[in-house]
Amino acid sequence: MNRPRPMQEFFSIGEVCALTDLKPHVLRYWESQFRFLSPAKNRSGNRVYKSREVEMILLVKHLLYVEKFTIEGARQRIEHFRRTGELKKEASHAASRQTLDEIDGALVAIVEILDGRRGREATSTDEGVA
DSSP states (O other): OOOOOOOOOEEEHHHHHHHHTOOHHHHHHHHHHOTTOOOEEOTTSOEEEEHHHHHHHHHHHIIIIISOOOHHHHHHHHHHHHHHTOHHHHHHHHHHHHHHHHHHHHHHHHHHHHTTSSOHHHHGGGTTOO
């Protein structure tokens, strides 16, 4: 019987960086700017992020990098979402947008490889196989 895989509950800062395509210093800075970003620390003192915090990081990233808000503007926008009860939905949408952007980038890369515009080094070893 196929069971759904359990979702990971906690993430290290390295895993969050990989998921969000952000540098650790950016995450640490955002923690100082957004009070809702305050990951717990494990016994070793390392940051441990919950999946909800990763969604919030993706929402902040979207507001800052895509919608071009300032830090203060992003704070106000998130507060607006919180007051109107839309925060959870917006954070979830930000995570979905990130996933869709990654899929779109991968599909573009595949099309470029198939069209011969990219990846010659990857396909040159396969030319002998027909």
